[in-house]
Structure formats: structure tokens, C-alpha cells
Amino acid sequence: MKGFAMLKIGATGWIEKPRPAAGPFDAVVAPLALAPCTSDIHTVYSGALGDRHNLILGHEAVGKVVEVGSEVRHIKPGDRVVVPAITPDWRTLDIQHGVPHQHSEYLLSGWKFSNDKDGVFAEFFHVNDADMNLARLPDDITLEQAAMMPDMMTTGFHGAELANVQFGATVAVIGIGPVGLMAVAAAVLRGAGRVFAVGSRPHCAEIAKGYGATDIINYKNGDIVKQIIDKNGGKGTDHVIVAGGPENVLAQAVDIVKAGGTIGNINYFGEGAMLEIPRLAWGCGMAHKTINAGLCPGGRGRMERMIALVANGRVDPSKLVTHKFNGLEGVEKGLALMKDKPADVIKPLALI
Ligand code: NAD
Ligand code: ZN
Numbered sequence: 001m002k003g004f005a006m007l008k009i010g011a012t013g014w015i016e017k018p019r020p021a022a023g024p025f026d027a028v029v030a031p032l033a034l035a036p037c038t039s040d041i042h043t044v045y046s047g048a049l050g051d052r053h054n055l056i057l058g059h060e061a062v063g064k065v066v067e068v069g070s071e072v073r074h075i076k077p078g079d080r081v082v083v084p085a086i087t088p089d090w091r092t093l094d095i096q097h098g099v100p101h102q103h104s105e106y107l108l109s110g111w112k113f114s115n116d117k118d119g120v121f122a123e124f125f126h127v128n129d130a131d132m133n134l135a136r137l138p139d140d141i142t143l144e145q146a147a148m149m150p151d152m153m154t155t156g157f158h159g160a161e162l163a164n165v166q167f168g169a170t171v172a173v174i175g176i177g178p179v180g181l182m183a184v185a186a187a188v189l190r191g192a193g194r195v196f197a198v199g200s201r202p203h204c205a206e207i208a209k210g211y212g213a214t215d216i217i218n219y220k221n222g223d224i225v226k227q228i229i230d231k232n233g234g235k236g237t238d239h240v241i242v243a244g245g246p247e248n249v250l251a252q253a254v255d256i257v258k259a260g261g262t263i264g265n266i267n268y269f270g271e272g273a274m275l276e277i278p279r280l281a282w283g284c285g286m287a288h289k290t291i292n293a294g295l296c297p298g299g300r301g302r303m304e305r306m307i308a309l310v311a312n313g314r315v316d317p318s319k320l321v322t323h324k325f326n327g328l329e330g331v332e333k334g335l336a337l338m339k340d341k342p343a344d345v346i347k348p349l350a351l352i
Helices: 038-045 093-097 143-147 149-162 178-189 202-210 224-231 249-256 300-311 330-340
Strands: 002-008 011-016 027-034 061-068 080-083 125-127 171-174 195-198 215-217 237-242 257-265 290-293 321-326 347-351
Touching: 002 330, 011 330, 027 080, 027 143, 027 330, 038 330, 061 143, 080 149, 080 300, 143 149, 143 300, 143 321, 143 347, 149 178, 149 237, 149 257, 149 300, 171 178, 171 249, 178 195, 178 202, 178 237, 195 202, 195 224, 202 215, 215 224, 224 249, 237 249, 249 257, 249 290, 321 330, 330 347
Parallel strands: 171 195, 171 237, 195 215, 237 257, 257 290, 321 347
Antiparallel strands: 002 011, 027 061, 027 125, 027 347, 061 080
16 A cells, blocks of 8 residues: 655655454544645654654544444444544553553653554555544544544644633633644533633734634734733733743743643754743742643544534634545645645645
8 A cells, every 4th residue: 555654754755565454353444535734744753752664653633433343332444534643552551641642651652643653644554553543433523524533633633621711711722723723622512711822823813813813913023921911901811821932832831821821832842951931930840830741642533523513513623624635645735735745834734
């Protein structure tokens, strides 16, 4: 089969590999829609996961099941499914410790596509533990909507969960790429009052307003800490969700959040050995400013909840899709867009 791969750090290309086979609990899926991601760019061009050779890229997919293993009961060949980016092993002891996507001996263990094994940018891909990881897609949800669930929606929504957004609260969302835009939508769904969305691109700002942001803060117009605190009557916000920006953004979040507030970080920090926390703004360790940070949850139950939000009209994630391509070849064009990031790109999609 054909797949689009990381050949080595800094290089991509089309390769041929044998079609994967399903183990007893697994499935083989053919893609219907594939979304390139900023994380694929980190994997290839920053070597975020280390050097990999001929590793098929991609972790955001909707597909059709073509084969299931002998022990699979819920999922059948022919089912259209949402495939979460994170597919934990649901038969390990770690599951009983409350964070199924983190193994006690190695971090981010639920992230398998294009990390532990080949990703989804291929004619076929393998899914471990199909009954526990694949969610059947209802007919009335579009591929554009469904393709935003495996990573963008679940991650943005996790930002609001990690920040523990309460109704009526003030929230700052730093970074309004696709993940941050979903974090804005999630904060609003959790009942936030005022939502400051920090971004610079006019198209993203418009979509953020559409998802319920009340104020747009442009980080190119000066210090965002000052801009937000000034607009918020001299006070910090109850919550900050970090969904973009360089290494100093976590320090900015500590400056922005008020005493007793919570920061939810879903941003990936790719540089340096340490992240800084401003000592005084953190009350010398005594300000009750909580920082939660995590990998997006995956699995079937999580995807079924994303589906329920869309099916019941609570959110329409298809607004993130700015560029569409036909055919598997579209992943190459989409990935090039994610690398160069022209101002009008939020999320490209290949429809197969
Ligand atoms: P993105 O690059 O499309 O969006 C990030 C946005 O932040 C961009 O619009 C960029 O212009 C903006 N930005 C840059 N500098 C900024 C600054 N100083 N202040 C505010 N905003 C700034 O990426 P994305 O797909 O939206 O993902 C956001 C982050 O989440 C990335 O770091 C990504 O790697 C990470 N991510 C994490 C998980 C997870 O499981 N935790 C999953 C997916 C993505
Ligand atoms: Zn992704």
C-alpha cells in the first residue's frame, strides 16, 4: 500500500509498505478523511519524537473499517468510524490508575499513530483495541465535522477541562489556531462569562467570536498580560487555557490568572530544558495558582461524547476546515500548508 511518510528528520515522501493486519482485538481501517496537523510538522521538522525513518505520518482520521480481529464485537467491517488520535491499550494495569493514555513507565503511551507505529496517511492503517477505540459515525454528521474530533476538538475541550472552567468565569485562551478555537468553544459550553481570545490572524479572530469569544487580544499589539488585565478592570482572569505560543507563554499565563485560578495547558513546548514560572506572580509558591497540563484524551467513549456535542448542535467544528483536497495525495498538500501557515489556513482536510 501507499503511504505518506517521514523519511528522516526534515524530509517527507511517498513510500510503499505492506498492508497492516488486524490482531484479535484490532481493526484495519481505510481513510475517508484525513487532517494534517501542527504536530506532524513538529514530528518531521523539529524531530519532536526523535529521528524516525520511513514512518507513515498522520493521526487525525475518519475511516471505513475493512477488517476486524476475531475478538472484536462492537465494530464491524463497513462501519464508518471516528478514529481518535490517542488510542490507549485498554488491557493494561495503568488503566486502573486513572490516566489511560499515560503508562507508568513511559509518557504519552496512548499516542501510537506516527509515533510507536505507522500513522493514518495511507491506504490502510491499523487500530489497536477496536471496540474500545473506534466510535461509529452517525450518517448526519459530515466528514468535515467528524475529522475535527480525533485531535482538535478533544484537545481544545481538554484545555477547558484542565483549566476547570466554571460558569460565569473569565477565561483567557492564548493561541487561537484550531486547538485554541475549540478551547474557546469549550469554555463557552462550560458556561464561561467573558472570554479573551489571544491571537493575531483576522480570520481566526472572526471564528473565535463565532464560537463565543467576547474580546480579541492581539499579541502583536504589545504585552498580552497588560492588555488582558487592563481590559479586565485591573484583575487577573479565573482561568487561562494555553493553546499556542512560545516557551514564555506559560509564564504569561501565571501572570494573567488570578490567585486561586487554574491554568489548563495543552500547548506543546519544543525548546529548552526548563520552563519558567514567575516567582512573584506565583505568590512565591503560595498564590494557589494551579497549572494542569496534559495530552488529549482518546478512546471510543471520548469520541462518542464529541459526536454527541456535534449531533445535538452544541458546536460545529467544521468551521475550522479552511482548505479541502481530494484524494490521499491531499495530505501532502495539506501538510505543506501546515508547514508554511499562510494567514488564511486553520485546518486542511483531504477527502478520500
Ligand atoms: P497552531 O500552530 O495552528 O496554533 C497555534 C496558534 O498560536 C497560532 O495561530 C499562532 O499564531 C499562535 N501564537 C503564536 N505565538 C503566539 C503568542 N505569543 N501568543 C499567542 N498566540 C500565539 O496549532 P494548533 O493545531 O492549534 O495546536 C496548538 C498547540 O497544541 C500546539 O503546540 C500543538 O502542538 C499542541 N497540541 C497538543 C495536543 C495535546 O494533546 N496536548 C494535541 C494537539 C496539539
Ligand atoms: Zn493533531
